[in-house]
Amino acid sequence: MAVANEKATKKLLAEANSEHIQAQNLANSNLRNAEVLHAMGMLPGIMGRWSKRHHEFLSKQSQASDRAGALTNTSKVLRLLFQSLILGLGALLVLRGEMTPGMMIAGSILMGRALAPIDQMIGGWKGFVSARGAYERLNDLLTQIPSEERKMSLPAPQGVVALEGVAAAPPGARMATIRGINFSVSKGEHVGIIGPSAAGKSTLARVLLGIWPSQVGDVRLDGGVITQYNRDEIGPYIGYLPQDIELFDGTISENIARFGTIDPQKWSTPPRKQACTK
Template identity: 35%
Template sequence: MHFGRKKLAKPLENKDARPALDVQSVIREARYTFVRGLGWAGVMSGFINVLQLTVPLFMLQVHDRVINSQSTDTLILLLVIAIAAIILFGILDFLRALVFQEMAKSLLRRVNLPAISAAMRVALEKGSLHGTQVLRDLSDLRNFINGSTIGAPLEALWSPIFLLVMFALHPYYGIAGLVAVLILIGFSLLGDLLVRQVTKEGTDANLRNIGDIGATVSNAEAIEAMGMMPALAMRWRREQIHASELLDVGNMRSKGMYSMTRTVRFGMQIVILAMGAYLVIIGETTPGAMIGGTVIMGRLLLPFDNVTRDWRAWVGAISAWKRIRSMLEETQSEREIKPTPRSEGPLLVDNLVYAVPGSNVPVLRGVSFELFPGEILGVVGPSAAGKSTLSRLLVGAAKPTSGGVYLNGHNAYLWERGSFGDMVGYLPQSVSLLNGTIRDNISRMRDSNPRKVINAARAAGVHEMIGRLPLGYDTPIGAGRHTLSGGQQQRIALARALYGWPRLLVLDEPNANLDAEGEASLIRAVRQAADSGAMVVLIAHRQSIMQYAHKLLVMQDGRVKQFGERTDIIRNMSNEGDGIKNIPVIAHKQESGGAA
């Protein structure tokens, strides 16, 4: 044992450290993928738009050439050409859909992993609602690219083709088409000005309401037991009505603008038909040109009509991408990607300061101590002393404001997560098991070695309990599956923390839900881990387990009040009349393999 060491070891600088993720590179690649795919789709849209002239041109030729010449050969030739053009149109339209699908798949493949990592980081700092938002944005973006909405602006870009054909039929046709297009573009811009802000406010209010409901549902038992549901329902109802009213205003304005654009489109088709009839009467055009011009006018205005209708979808997709990009940039990882070999060494906490993001009041203030292999450290102190925050920083789940946590000289926060997880076991205060089998949970969702899983379960004292479950280690747990008691969940979570015999074991209130048998198993596991050379950090209010600690860290108001040998600390605190004097003073016996 190394109980007498007071000098803090100097942290090592890892020269191989480099960013775990080049976010700017990911963003550039995603943007390049999107632009390249959009370029190919745009080229195909040009050919598709040209081929869409097949129907009006076929009608024009039939009226002006076939009917006048009474030639069936000409009719058959025109029919063959038209059918071939329509078939080619269908093929290109299908290929364009495949391009959009590949764009969505490629974008998701490039951004998915960093987005999930960013979501986890944001969930740790701001809560699960903010963390899951980026995943919803990814899904919305994928659905947008896969849908038909994305193609409308591409077709609108090729509208000059139809304008040129209309000018070729007659200048009046072209002027009428140009005026109609400008009117529809004006309606689109006006609609965006009227809808953008109110829709954003309604969406934000709706997301806040959903977050409030989701956070409250987790306390359903207390709500039901204390009759809080009527009051909560009224509050939710008010918030939902407010959000719904904002969204309804936006929808009403959007639908109003869409109705106006459709009115203009149908009205302009009537105008162009009447104009064509007049031009036929005065002999300036033919009946075929009149019919063809009317059909082309409808096709010219259709993409602008669709753009007006789907403008909000484009704005929503752009907003989703901005949120994704912003989150990736804000959470750009500083952690290493190079795995660090498993090693043994002390745990050094050096002048650790932590303040919640957005707050100027630190939760931890200059915490420093050192722990050596084989030692058990008990962390005690009143509520809100910063004990749980310290545990999160020890395992790299939060970024220190200043100072650092070093395990064998390596920064715990910057350590590559996979190899760091092999070194550390963590049992948080709020125990949560993941959807999956008990085997999956104990093995940390890895392809596990059954022997390691059973060894961890035996160490935690849950092997026999698991054997009594319906499917043993293959029993599925989680939402809607086999329900475990609080004590069973805590002991399985302890087995997960012990899996692979980590070098650092951080346990936050590990005996909170345990009975006498469970606490005895916990004590055996802690002592066995220390005997194997692991460093154990225990945070507990129930003081009985603290008699097995070698050292004590007394915290108050985020600071270290005292740190040292357990017996020395208890003696000092007893003299000062502190409540910690109730911790039993039991001398440790030396056993083979480490301290008992």
Template identity: 40%
Template sequence: MIAASILTSRALAPIEQVVSQWRNFVNARHATARLVQVLALSAVAQRPTQLPLPTEKLTLEWLFTGPDARRSPVVFDVNLTLNAGDGLGIIGPSGSGKSSIARALVGVWPVLRGSIRLDGSELAHFDPVRLGAAIGYLPQTVQLLEGTVADNIGRFSASHDTEAILRAARAARVHDLIVTMPDGYETRVGENGSILSAGQRQRIGLARALYGDPFLLVLDEPNSNLDMDGDQALTEAIADARGRGAIVVVVAHRPSAIAALNKVLFMREGRQVAFGNKDAVLSQISAPPTIDRRQSA
């Protein structure tokens, strides 16, 4: 009887393990079903009328934006117009809403009120897949995906356009750096670009933003990890992009980031304080406050 009991318990052990894990299995199955439903709801329907990609101007009209429509905006009443070839530097104290505007421009954050328009059409009117090819974005924290340098510059496009990848790398002045890596453009960057330095990640991220010669180029603190040579390469890349008719928007803390730009937007506490020609705005915000002699008398 003892032997039979031992044999029976051994024979039933796999079944007991299945039963003990059954709840996890059911939960996983339900979670998968919910995920499939969510992905189906988020699928973008093909638009019957395709707008041409923008080539002329960017307009912000009474823009309010923030991370979530259920929360209060963090940016209020921003109004400006940029034409092809313009370069805008967004400056201001920390927490003034600079990066928030950058995220709204590329569609990461929603427009809560007002509008962002490219050639007169709101961002939502464009097919997002097509519009994505016309926008380049370098976020404040550069994240590269597991894959090769070429994959990351080419945005993991199935076409793997070698000429476009090389053109973007040369535009970012990072080609000479890449060819010195162990496998050149086929060097694997590791998870989140772990084998690269912060400066290398930032320069490859700039090349990714320049891939496909986008019309709107949004760079959030693009020189935060760059040395003097990297700063110079960034300035030249911005000048080249403006020269071909792109609109370049740069969120900046360091003055060198706006060297190749012609306009400045100064933000404070989420609000637009000044916008216009770079020299005029910089003079305005650096001027000492005017003292009212009648009140001081």
């Protein structure tokens, strides 16, 4: 009964969890942009979109609960049936004089004690399956994104960037968004990359920073591959302003110092001396 319970509800619970996660992500995204949604009158459409996902989650959750409830109640009915049968068998044996009434009652008690843990196991099987599914999801995530190993420290960069036949795509995508990128930027040069929406500018920026790995080719900083630098060592030399920005929890000084040691002398620019002419 426990195995049948899992097989009957596993697919529905997985789909319900997926719908719940998507609905939760949509709600969080909407909350971050609440002012835009309100100003542009998009609330009814967005609420309808979220409501559809949420109802899908509730529907599948309800179906899974109904199936699990039916199987759980079936197990309870079987337990009561077995207890009734053993009482009937005990009564028959007592009438035949093959056992005493006390033995009949003792047999009924033993049967109830033996079946109760099995009944509880079936009732608690759902929690076990949920815990196992969460462990599998975490294990898959940690396998796909392993922890970074500490690499050999490289010299401080001077600012010479070179891309050698780079092709890259967002994580999980097979089709490359950018292909055959070759260019170099010397120290002190300022380069602007322009193009239409979805041309691959953001992908190129993330590949330049080493946030996304390249499928083909290398991104080099002073001749070293960007991914071979330790992030805490290369980070202070990089300035990055993404499309969606926000201050992290802390003071302005802590954000500017990247939550390291706050040294006003280090992060401030001394005033320039101006020559006085008469």
